[in-house]
Amino acid sequence: DVMSAVKLQECRQLISSQLDGVVDFWLKHSHDEQYGGFFTCIGRDGTVYDELKYVWLQGRQVWMYCRLYRTVERFRRPEILEAAKAGGAFLRKSARLSSSASPWKCAFCLTRDGKAVKVQRSIFSECFYVMALDELSRVTADPDMQLEAEQMMEQLIHWVRVDPSGLGRPPLPGDVATNSMAVPMMLLCLVQQLTEGRGQEMAQKYRELGTWCVSQILQHVQREGTAILENVSAAGAELPGSAGRLQNPGHALEAGWFLLQFGAETGDEEIQKTAIEKFMELPMEYGWDGEHGGLFYFLDVDGHCPTQLEWSMKLWWPHCEALIALLMAYRHTRRPELLRRFLQVYDYTFSHFPDDKSGEWFGYLTRDGSVALDFMGGPFKGFFHVPRCLLMCERLLDDLLQTHNE
């Protein structure tokens, strides 16, 4: 109808101008001209308050710059490509640990000039390394880089599905094998990254892995379909204690749009339905704060208090993921209920997170919606969730508005 077309047009305008502002902020303040790579600890006024380089955020910024450069006309700018290349070179030179038993293990955090400071005993630095190199190889048409991304992917698959010992976590008798939602989500995201537009042979190569990731993600639907739990056993059973009861609504919503995209590409209606009902509508029900608005960061499915100190805070990224998920679901189904949900998150998000002063977003609000941490970038907030959300929503809104106008 006309009402919703006007509203969607209004959303489209705000989202596009926000995307421009956010890109400008990072172009202006985050580039390390001396060593390559990006500063990510940046205050409201653009001050770099810490020079450490977090590998997750280095990889994500390379990916995001390349994705913008590759897919959006107005961002096909030399400075964006140059910064992405310098970031990629920094990663390739410094992220992998020469001292490690495995030549593929990456650091979590580096000094400005690329010396390893910390290593995590998990797979995520390596995942963002794959994302960065694959996307960069698409704009530079560099086959070596694409090959390196695929080689790292093989190592990741080995750690996750065959033998995790190379990650450095000692085996302990009480540490039961756990399916943490982040792992299959991340691998599914990489399957989509590596195969997108690369033809049937590549799709075939990663098909079994993609199906496995989906089945691992679906194990997190628990309590007879009434709850998404962050951690389940390797066999898909509920785990005891706080870890077993943990819910992360923003993460469920992110998994939702990964699944919906996968279901749409493979033509699997059942997955699409589950993605929307279980991974979007459900977390919007239990994850939304009826009192103050916004999505809680963590919850306990039985109503105990989560043990994470930040459980009731409102973080920027769950709201970014919710916007993508709900708008994508609306585009697929045209169910008005999903548009209503999207607008509910939209209103909260755009009235709380954007910082007019800097053009970027605050990342961390208290439960009642006031700013708790006032920096624009930090150890876990870089150039990723906000621009990915704005880019994807801009694209989805274009699609929707085009249909409206036809």
Place this chain on the structure above:
Amino acid sequence: DVMSAVKLQECRQLISSQLDGVVDFWLKHSHDEQYGGFFTCIGRDGTVYDELKYVWLQGRQVWMYCRLYRTVERFRRPEILEAAKAGGAFLRKSARLSSSASPWKCAFCLTRDGKAVKVQRSIFSECFYVMALDELSRVTADPDMQLEAEQMMEQLIHWVRVDPSGLGRPPLPGDVATNSMAVPMMLLCLVQQLTEGRGQEMAQKYRELGTWCVSQILQHVQREGTAILENVSAAGAELPGSAGRLQNPGHALEAGWFLLQFGAETGDEEIQKTAIEKFMELPMEYGWDGEHGGLFYFLDVDGHCPTQLEWSMKLWWPHCEALIALLMAYRHTRRPELLRRFLQVYDYTFSHFPDDKSGEWFGYLTRDGSVALDFMGGPFKGFFHVPRCLLMCERLLDDLLQTHNE
């Protein structure tokens, strides 16, 4: 004067009754009769919401029970001694990792029946193991147990002063040697624990270590004596970035009373003066929230926003440490300013943290003082800071009131 005597008497009464209530809560809800040791994840109504056993908290509860049993007439109760013994047996049986390269490395967290779930690459599980066994050996008069505490202490000293490689942290080129305040504080606490009342030979054995710990703690006085910083270089210089600028006012206050006690025992006036001026008065100035009251958890010395999500929250333990520090300083100096400071913290603490329903304290408040996490015990809140504070303040108030009455 009469006014302050009346006020101190009032404090003494509230503190003693709080101590009784807190002891009752843990006696009633935390004992695992089947496997020994203690549940520490406990809700307001006494429900155990997670059965994991955190080694820090196991060791601390053994220590606290024994200290109460040994030093306070009304707590010399068989059930307290029995629970401490069962906790000590659980620790000795399960805390040390049989699988580790070092026979002294302890787990961070165990299943209810004692299987290792997680290991930290730091020294603190082992520190609380020493505290527990030494204090338990004092009430059971068990020389083997005391010997084991001293053997573990030797291992700790080796890790901290000779070679940390046994902790499992891979050496990394960008990871510079850091003096984190927690390490010398913890070792100084253990020196006092192991030597208290054990005569000149034991005092002599640990004298050099104690002096070294004090010098390491004093390295954290930075910016020409105007700030206590949590992390400095091994040479005592300021470190770059957020980690280098980090302040933890409650931790500084805790170090303050450790130093004051050490200075009093060794008759070192200079250390006592530094303890009060630099580690108590200074953090009370910069750490107190002028707007809402209470001590911030973390601050950045240059006024940047800390990157810890919980930086502005009000936690129970910094307030416990502040109460001990300021009352101890007042007893030593009788300076009215220090009594005023004590009463400032006292008023905030007792109007915000105690939970009338359970008899225990809330641990985690938002910046404006409302309850953020409503459990009584959790992975980091056990039977330790609250009862240690109440016990020490009761003792200090008795001393002060006795002098008044003489």
